[in-house]
Amino acid sequence: MNKPVVLTGVKPTGVPHIGNYIGAIKPALKMAKNPEMQGMYFIADYHALNSVQDRKEFNQYTYEIAATWLALGLDPSKVIFYRQSDISETLELNWILSCLTPKGLMNRAHAYKAKVDANKLENLDADAGVNMGLYTYPILMAADILLPQASFVPVGKDQIQHVEIARDIATYFNNTYGETFTLPNHVVQKETAVIPGLDGRKMSKSYGNTITIFAEPAKLKKLIFKVVTDSSLPTDSKKTEDSTLFLLYKEFATLEEVKEMEKRYLEGIGWGEVKQKVFYVLNRELEKPRQIYNELMENPTKIDDILKEGAMKARALCKPALEDVKRKIGC
Numbered sequence: 001m002n003k004p005v006v007l008t009g010v011k012p013t014g015v016p017h018i019g020n021y022i023g024a025i026k027p028a029l030k031m032a033k034n035p036e037m038q039g040m041y042f043i044a045d046y047h048a049l050n051s052v053q054d055r056k057e058f059n060q061y062t063y064e065i066a067a068t069w070l071a072l073g074l075d076p077s078k079v080i081f082y083r084q085s086d087i088s089e090t091l092e093l094n095w096i097l098s099c100l101t102p103k104g105l106m107n108r109a110h111a112y113k114a115k116v117d118a119n120k121l122e123n124l125d126a127d128a129g130v131n132m133g134l135y136t137y138p139i140l141m142a143a144d145i146l147l148p149q150a151s152f153v154p155v156g157k158d159q160i161q162h163v164e165i166a167r168d169i170a171t172y173f174n175n176t177y178g179e180t181f182t183l184p185n186h187v188v189q190k191e192t193a194v195i196p197g198l199d200g201r202k203m204s205k206s207y208g209n210t211i212t213i214f215a216e217p218a219k220l221k222k223l224i225f226k227v228v229t230d231s232s233l234p235t236d237s238k239k240t241e242d243s244t245l246f247l248l249y250k251e252f253a254t255l256e257e258v259k260e261m262e263k264r265y266l267e268g269i270g271w272g273e274v275k276q277k278v279f280y281v282l283n284r285e286l287e288k289p290r291q292i293y294n295e296l297m298e299n300p301t302k303i304d305d306i307l308k309e310g311a312m313k314a315r316a317l318c319k320p321a322l323e324d325v326k327r328k329i330g331c
């Protein structure tokens with residue numbers, strides 16, 4: 001019997017940050033350790049192409065993401081780890097699914113809608129700066145998910161809609177041609193799906209408020225000390241809810257440490273001391289991976305070899321699946 005597939009893709013558009021780590025990478029790594037499932041993890045480089053159109057950057061980002069996942073503990077002997085662009089079968093399915101997907105479904109996709117809304121606010125043409133890659137982004141994502149028959153898709157909150165769209169597209173296909181695709185489910189870490197950034201808003205590259213995962217210790221400390229706090233005195237009692245520092249701390253500290261910190265907030269603690277402690281727990285967890293990351297980035301051929309081997313395994317699954325689809329549509 002085949003194990004259920006857990007699959008996720010990461011778009012290489014820049015150095016991943018702590019928000020990505022907590023929201024997507026960490027839960028996905030946890031699932032990768034589950035022996036009851038077949039893990040499939042890939043670098044969604046073709047998804048990045050609609051925004052990264054500099055050859056060097058495009059190439060560099062892929063290595064950065066791959067090295068990040070490997071450094072954080074993804075084991076390529078247990079999960080299939082590959083580059084999206086190495087799986088040409090996905091692109092064939094992408095076209096087939098495009099022909100079954102109503103245009104209206106794409107009009108409602110939030111990344112496209114957000115762009116249109118922003119254009120309208122600036123009195124620009126609704127579709128200014130929108131390429132077809134952005135517009136049909138969810139279809140390629142559906143192809144990524146459906147071809148290897150993924151059951152579970154760990155994603156950040158902002159990607160839930162895309163997984164739902166993949167489900168809708170799978171349903172259209174199944175209704176038209178008979179049961180073919182497994183309906184995928186999104187998996188989102190429940191408690192703190194939104195990690196606040198330096199300014200308290202959601203940590204996001206577009207807000208420029210991120211803490212990168214492998215910042216060197218001095219830089220990491222500097223970033224943490226930039227986290228915005230209120231003007232309360234060290235002796236003032238503080239609220240843990242809505243405290244950016246507390247939310248960050250909670251993700252990296254042990255249960256006892258969190259309990260102790262809650263007590264200290266209640267009694268009163270200086271923000272400087274909180275920041276010091278946040279730095280301590282982050283650095284504790286990231287120190288080793290940072291070292292592995294740096295080593296991998298110095299040996300990119302090692303990364304290439306791992307991704308090539310992953311692509312071979314992924315294609316072995318995707319090829320027969322595509323043949324089945326083609327047969328069903330009458331090719």
Ligand code: TRP
Pocket residue numbers: 007008009010011044047140141144145153154155159162
């Ligand atoms: N769209 C996802 C993101 O921006 C990346 C991605 C591409 C993905 N294909 C996927 C995620 C398939 C999960 C499954 O983060």
